[in-house]
Amino acid sequence: MPEGRTGRALIGSLSRVIDQDVLERVLATAVRTGADFAEVYAEDKRSTSVGLDDGRIEQVTSGRDRGAGIRVVKGDTTGFAHTADLTEAGLREAAEAAAAAASQGGGVARTVALTRGPERVVSPVAQYPDEVRKADKVALLLRMDDAARSAGGSIVQVSAGYGDSHKHMLVANTDGVFVTDRQVRTLIRVTAVADGDTGMQTGSQSAGQTMGFELFQQIDVDALARDAARIALTKLNARPAPSGALPVVIKQGSGGVLFHEACGHGLEADLVAKGGSVYRGKQGELVASPLVTLVDDGTMTGEWGAIAYDDEGHAGQYNVLIQDGVLTDYMWDYLRARNEGHGYSGNGRRQSYQHLPMVRMTNTYVLNGTEEPDDIVRATDYGVYVAKLGGGSVNTASGDFVFGMTEAYLIENGEITEPLRESNLIGNGPAVLRDIDLLGNDFAMGNPGTCGKDGQGVPVGDGQPTLRVKSMTIGGTAA
Amino acid sequence: MSGSEQLQEIADRIVAQARPGEQVEAFVSRDHETDIRVYEGQVEHFFSAQSEGIGIRVIRDGRTGFAYAGTLDQAAIAEVLAEARDNVEFGTRDEWAGLAEPDGVEVVEQPLWNEELAAYATDHKIQLAKDLEQLTLGIDPRVRVDDSNYSDVAVELAVATTTGIRRNGRENGCYVSVSTLADDGDETQTGFGFSVGRSPQEFDLAKAAREAADRATRLLGATKPASKRVTVVLDPYVTAMFLGIISSTLNGEAVAKGRSLFKDRLGDSVANPLVTLVDDPTNPLAYTATDLDGEGLAARRNVLIDGGVLQGFVHNSYSARRVGTRSTGNAVRGGFKGTPGVGCLALQLQPGTRDQAALVADVDDGVLIQSVQGLHSGVNPISGDFSVGASGLVISGGTVGAPIREFTIASTLQRMLLDVVEIGGDVDWLPMRAAGVSLVIRDITLSGA
Missing domain, CATH: 3.30.2290.10 (PmbA/TldD superfamily)
Incomplete structure (x- = not known):
């Protein structure tokens, strides 16, 4: 290996670490006590992260996570155990623990035959992170620090982070599924703090793709940093956001989180099954403005939520959830698909081998409409233009959700005018979907996100064209 | 062994x-x-x-x-x-x-x-x-x-x-x-x-x-209220979440890097004189009571705000060295995957004496806030902007009434500390890094219909 390069021990393919006949024997062990289904999910992940703050590279961190989670399902009970020991003995011990957890009764011997699924490439990688010098990763952050600080004397602080991960995963189950995949993700983020007469303001930007270091041939990190600084500086002159219900125009690629929260979670079959979703029993019904076609798409090459296979070994797919306002389908994992006789949708995901899979989104987005984005603003007398949203959260049972606007402006007489201070927007999912009255033709994907559910985080993407919601409540302080 | x-x-x-x-x-x-x-x-x-x-x-x-x-x-x-x-x-x-x-x-x-x-x-x-x-x-x-x-x-x-x-x-x-x-x-x-x-x-x-x-x-049949300015009574659980945000403004690392809105305020009056805020992981009643911090130093009691006056920040050894002081035993670490940061370990507001019903009885026009949503998206501890989704019960003439939801409450962290009206005596040792207690704050903007 050339001097100064990282990754002393490159990750081996997991299927070379764990033989197929070992997997077959471990799965047979897992269902020996009469279980219906067993699954082995193994991963070997190396990650690098670099943190810059206060003008210094504070630390480079190297991480290694390697292990297997074994799930055993008997009737409606799931047993789960995980181990960092990938030898046959270690896997068998975990299989027995999971089987014992799922079942107390005896059963019959069963053999398991696996058929290796095809290799599937959704997001090709040109430059693996292990093959890039750490110094090159560090240099990106130092450049962003310079770029953000040179945007203006009021920029008083900059922090930035770089992260990459290279994961091999393997899934095998008693239905005969046997697939392997490798996932490479690369992320960069920057936050600038500006200080002025009215206190401090912040601006953040990030970019992340399911690809290698070639990401930085596609994006300009200096521009990203300058943009974060611009947001912070702009907000120094911001006035308090309005308080109350107003029309809201959301810029292309900045409001996908609206759909993620307003309806995405409510279309997850596990929440639907227990009656914890406002969208239960609404298939075939008009649940949104007829302008809206909503898709969850695991196959979107390079996007942050892209997957060749989900974490249950089923291929990532393009799934239409809402077509012209009509609810067409939910998203599914193994358990819900099995229980309801539905096909797999490639939405069974998990944070790591230490977690159980559940229904999760991948890349969730709204398809283009026909309006020119400028016309949408011009058609709005008085309202709020949201150029950047922060995070959000939803109560799927009531449909109530919030999300934060981190860059927003007032619209007056059809023109974008003054910047606004940060605040939350609040709305009810079904109501907001119906209230979308203008949809632009300028579709764009947004920033990379981490979706949290039941304590697990997974990478997701979202996107939408510029659009207008007739009325949403803005949680500011100005009368 | x-x-x-x-x-x-x-x-x-x-x-x-x-x-x-x-x-x-x-x-x-x-x-x-x-x-x-x-x-x-x-x-x-x-x-x-x-x-x-x-x-x-x-x-x-x-x-x-x-x-x-x-x-x-x-x-x-x-x-x-x-x-x-x-x-x-x-x-x-x-x-x-x-x-x-x-x-x-x-x-x-x-x-x-x-x-x-x-x-x-x-x-x-x-x-x-x-x-x-x-x-x-x-x-x-x-x-x-x-x-x-x-x-x-x-x-x-x-x-x-x-x-x-x-x-x-x-x-x-x-x-x-x-x-x-x-x-x-x-x-x-x-x-x-x-x-x-x-x-x-x-x-x-x-x-x-x-x-x-x-x-x-309690929220069945809840309606969306009209926008106005009100006094809020925070349930103990909500207060604990609020204190969690305040704690990041008292973080010594944020202070050292010029990123705390209280960075130049030591010795200043930053809250109503009723407010005394202590971080005390040595109190065994606290859910997060502990003997050691994330660097292996003894956990200890630190007074952060005393009678409304800012007394100190929390530090680990690095942030302390930077500002020329000693670690307060507040290194926090999320496990073996990271290095220690700085944080409060077991925050508590010095309680008052009256129960929640007595606090409510003094409120003419307000809301009892029972839950909040969007703390990670609508609160910026650097600028101090505070805006969260909420639900709760209307308070009218000192009496709790109908449930309301799908509204936000907003102010700034700086204002909220100064606008504290009373602290309840109903301490609840919740499984969080801060203890809960009912808290009355005036002049909050409620945004609804």
Whole structure:
């Protein structure tokens, strides 16, 4: 290996670490006590992260996570155990623990035959992170620090982070599924703090793709940093956001989180099954403005939520959830698909081998409409233009959700005018979907996100064209 | 040899490999968790897992490198040390970089390990989750249970450094929780209840069930209020979340890097004189009571705001060195995958004397805030902007009335501390880094219809 390069021990393919006949024997062990289904999910992940703050590279961190989670399902009970020991003995011990957890009764011997699924490439990688010098990763952050600080004397602080991960995963189950995949993700983020007469303001930007270091041939990190600084500086002159219900125009690629929260979670079959979703029993019904076609798409090459296979070994797919306002389908994992006789949708995901899979989104987005984005603003007398949203959260049972606007402006007489201070927007999912009255033709994907559910985080993407919601409540302080 | 002594040996062995001019810290931990979920009287999932790992920090010439692995396999540990050393090359030289050094502060022992829990039978754990589901369903016919859970975790850890810190210990705890749904026609609302303890004997299942049913049913029929300025009474649970945000403005690292809105305010009046805020992990009543901080120094009591006056910030050894003071024993670390940051460990507002009903009786036009949503998206602890989604009950003429939802409450953190009207006497030691207590704040903007 050339001097100064990282990754002393490159990750081996997991299927070379764990033989197929070992997997077959471990799965047979897992269902020996009469279980219906067993699954082995193994991963070997190396990650690098670099943190810059206060003008210094504070630390480079190297991480290694390697292990297997074994799930055993008997009737409606799931047993789960995980181990960092990938030898046959270690896997068998975990299989027995999971089987014992799922079942107390005896059963019959069963053999398991696996058929290796095809290799599937959704997001090709040109430059693996292990093959890039750490110094090159560090240099990106130092450049962003310079770029953000040179945007203006009021920029008083900059922090930035770089992260990459290279994961091999393997899934095998008693239905005969046997697939392997490798996932490479690369992320960069920057936050600038500006200080002025009215206190401090912040601006953040990030970019992340399911690809290698070639990401930085596609994006300009200096521009990203300058943009974060611009947001912070702009907000120094911001006035308090309005308080109350107003029309809201959301810029292309900045409001996908609206759909993620307003309806995405409510279309997850596990929440639907227990009656914890406002969208239960609404298939075939008009649940949104007829302008809206909503898709969850695991196959979107390079996007942050892209997957060749989900974490249950089923291929990532393009799934239409809402077509012209009509609810067409939910998203599914193994358990819900099995229980309801539905096909797999490639939405069974998990944070790591230490977690159980559940229904999760991948890349969730709204398809283009026909309006020119400028016309949408011009058609709005008085309202709020949201150029950047922060995070959000939803109560799927009531449909109530919030999300934060981190860059927003007032619209007056059809023109974008003054910047606004940060605040939350609040709305009810079904109501907001119906209230979308203008949809632009300028579709764009947004920033990379981490979706949290039941304590697990997974990478997701979202996107939408510029659009207008007739009325949403803005949680500011100005009368 | 106990489990944590074994981990100590591993940490000691790493530290012994330090080269001249190197500072080395090894943090080793192992935890075992059980997680049982019951639905409709059946075990929906049973999760039992042990995980372990090591994080190694190396500092040389003011440069820091770090690496971790989720295994204690010998070969992997050697690789972690080599990676951490390699990473040192890429850090920027920082004159304040360095590990904590023993400071002579006495450790206040805490009862962190419970043998009864360690020996508790699996069947009993399952039964607790089943019982909680049944109790909850029995309270109100409109209530359904989404899931009922029992969880416990046992952690052993050890830390060693070339600067002479050498500590190990273990801790366990358990909780039950239940998620509820309540239906009325087309409308569905949700709730939750929980009970925590060092051992299952400390659980109050009836209270958890009652709270879960109450949280879900109390919002049925709730309407969206009109926008106006009001006085709010925060439920203890909401106050604890609010204090969690305030704590990030008192973080010594944020102060050192010029990122705290209180950075130049030491000795100033920053809150109503009623406000005295203390971080005291040595109080055994606190859920997050602990004897050691994340760098292995003794956890200790720190007064942050006294009678409305800003008295101090919390520090780990790095942030303290930067601003020329001593660590306050507030290094926090999320496990072996990271290096210690700075944070409050067990915050508490000095309580008043009156209960929530008495506080409400003094409010003419206001809202009792029972839950908030969007703290991570609508609050900026650097600018101080505060805007969160909320639900609760209307207060009119000193009496609690109809439920309201789908509105926001907004102000700034700076204003809210000054606008405190009264602090209740109803301290609730919640499973969070801050204790709950009812809190009255005036001049809050409510945004609704």
